[in-house]
Amino acid sequence: MTLTDSSKMEKNSSNMIHLTADSPSKPETVCIFGTGDFGRSLGQKMLQCGYSTVFGSRKSQTSSLIPKGIEVLSHAEAAKKSNIIIVAIQREHYNFLSELTEVLHGKVLVDVSNNLKINQYPESNAEYLAQLVPGAKVVKAFNTVSAWALQSGTLDASRQVKLSNMNDSKAKEMVMGIVRTLGLTPLDQGSLLAAKEIENYPLQLFPMWKFPIYLSLGLSAFLFFYCLIREVIYNYVYENKNVSFFIVISIPNRICPVVALILLALVYLPGVIAAIIQLHRGTKYSRFPDWLDKWMLCRKQLGLVALAYAFLHVLYTLVIPIRYYVRWKLNSYVISQVDQFIHSTGWHSDSYLALGILGFFLFILLGITSLPSVSNNVNWREFRFVQSKLGYLTLILCTAHTLGYGGKRFLSPSSYRWYLPEAYVLSLIVPCIKYQILHLCRGLYSITS
Template sequence: MEKDIEEMCDSSNCFPLRTMESAKLETVCIFGTGDFGRSLGLKLLQCGYSVVFGSRNVNSSNLIPKGAEIFGHVEAAKKSSIIIIAIHREHYDFLSGLADALKGKVLVDVSNNLKINQYPESNAEYLAGLLPGCKVIKAFNTVSAWALQSGTLDASRQVFICGDDNKAKEEVMEIARCLGLMPLDQGSLLAANDIENYPLQLFPMWRLPCYICAGFTVLIFLYCLITEVFHPLAEKKEDTSYLIAISIPNRVFPIVSLILLALVYLAGIIAAIIQLYKGTKYSRFPNWLDQWMLCRKQLGLTALAYAFLHAIYTLVMPIRYYVRWWADYYLVKQIKSNGTSSFSNYYAWLSDSYVALGILGFFFYVLLGITSLPSVSNAVNWREFRFVQSKLGYLTLVLCTAHTLVYGGDRFIYGAFYRWYLPPAFVVSLIIPCAVLVMKFILIVPCLDQRITKIRQGWERKSKVVNNGSSNMQ
């Protein structure tokens, strides 16, 4: 039996066996024989703990892991000082009748709700109110039963723990470490509400980037629809609706990608301007700017996803029916007219430059995305990460902006491309990126750059109060 436990601990990322001799003698009680309770019990058994289950149906021994015991709630509570409450909040009421048996025990609340802020107080605080003689700890609610059963805890190894009793909290954290988890102390039981809301959040840092991306996507799509489908239909009675499938998306994706990339760096520029204006870094930014700066990574990754779509759509262009038809039509037209088009060195340079800038821009785009991955960013120091995300990030923006400028070529000045007096879509895409690059160029002027550096190092432009009550700026 001891050898089996050794093997199970080795395969379950438990602590080495020599550090768990005392843990083997401990008994952990679990109230609840549902999926999570059984999975947690199995994991505890594998790591050397004795496990007893408290259940209203003591005849359901076939449900619990082999090696565990099952008793009534009162008898099970007597066998351990730590009791894990693996039941839903709506069933907590029966615990009031066990107040005497649970007095002085450590109760570990692992429950979650169906939606954020479902109740006025957290489940752990509600449990503490029901049983004031117990030490309630919130823990393990961010770990799934499936991860415990399958042993794939890599994606959810970190667990948040909070409680008012430090000694009880340390005992629970020791259990978490033995299970191969990384406990993070969140303080008192007041933090339980945030801990319970955490697993219910649906990509909280991605909401704003997704809204921004969706908004620009819809606006640019409608703009292209007006200039490339509605205009030919109204002016020439020409049906170009087939462009909606490939051509228009292949305009929307790069335009939105370039705008989102520019927005990543625009937030930092606005923050620098505010710091210059206020003369300090100790003044809070507006909430909208705080939210914007916090989601810059997600904005950049969304921009990279759109750049990938643009690359894929561009690669399939030659196999489109319209492109093949147009090539054949142009060739036949030349044969019939017995004419040829002479080679243009200017357009050859323009085309190759456009493609080369696009390839280089996409390469650095991918490099930025790779370095934002936790596994990569953790392997570089702060200066290296800042160099890639800032210096190479601006280089990427320059290359992608130049790619769009060269793509436009001399079409910027041709009136035929301004339909209903609306500029081509690629002109619209250049507004924000060019504005960002111009502002960045201004901010790196030595006098401004040095002032921003001083402010970010703690220097402040303070007011100096004089005797007459007025103040002069230093």
């Protein structure tokens, strides 16, 4: 459907099929209101994808930031050029649009705005826009993608563009066509009533995961101190043995299975409670209490957190025979001779193994979020959190694991053969360059600002 046809369509929608095939090669014009970050990025992308694009702005002068090939006109002039107007303005500045009601009549207004907080306003921005410009067909779209990432070609997270509009399937189809041309996947969410949900979506950060994660962290903390008292402090007080290095592997390997099993039991407990409530009430159609409802809704997440703890438990267990402490204990048991246990070696061996386990675990998590079906089900705030924050942490843990493995040998001349350092040293070059650059940048930044 060429956009330029849609004005004809206003008068003559009955033969809509045949009009559309007229001018496939003529580029369609899209108008963007607002020359902020998002507007410019979207404009550049549109231009790259073959759309003729115009900006509508208060100041109709071209700045150096405006992508070349895009004209900047006044709002009214720009709106006349196109049947689709993308409103890349913050909700706070929507007011002036009511003056343009006449120009915008019958046109498709695309609301791309996001808020700063969940449920910031009583009605969604798209509904507010529809009230301001009653004659226009408002479509909510594009707020779920990062336009800058889109423009720079580094779109890793969801390519899904959630759409909703005011029951005008024609307008929605036009926007969906643009979405497809930009290489994204449109996802029709129904009427404009869904706009509120669509606007809240990019602000979420794993809402269903909060309870399971806080619960597991709480349990872990409690169990850590429990084990610390029982295993380390008790030993120190009564047997004068220092086994403080237990907090690296031995205690985590006690915490993990306990938390995993408790969480797994919590997955199946609400079903039992629900059945009891139903038996008690004599009907299975009354609503459950709120706390039970919420509990039942996060069972999947509870189970997956339990799986993560179980996975860590497996890794901690399989690593047992490699630990210095275990080897020493076995040997000293076998030969029954008093072989001096070197406390710092116990710490060292356990520490770098533990860093490796945690790094590998986060790495697996990163791998799982790279699966297409998973990355399509998170918004880009969540995706960035996992891939950027957790990814960075993974890199740090893995570097620390390597450094720990090297230990004091790093500086010892005996570890150099033919002036060749051990292989692990090579792996530290690139990470160190990276940290160095980052450090330099911070230094420069603190000087210049």
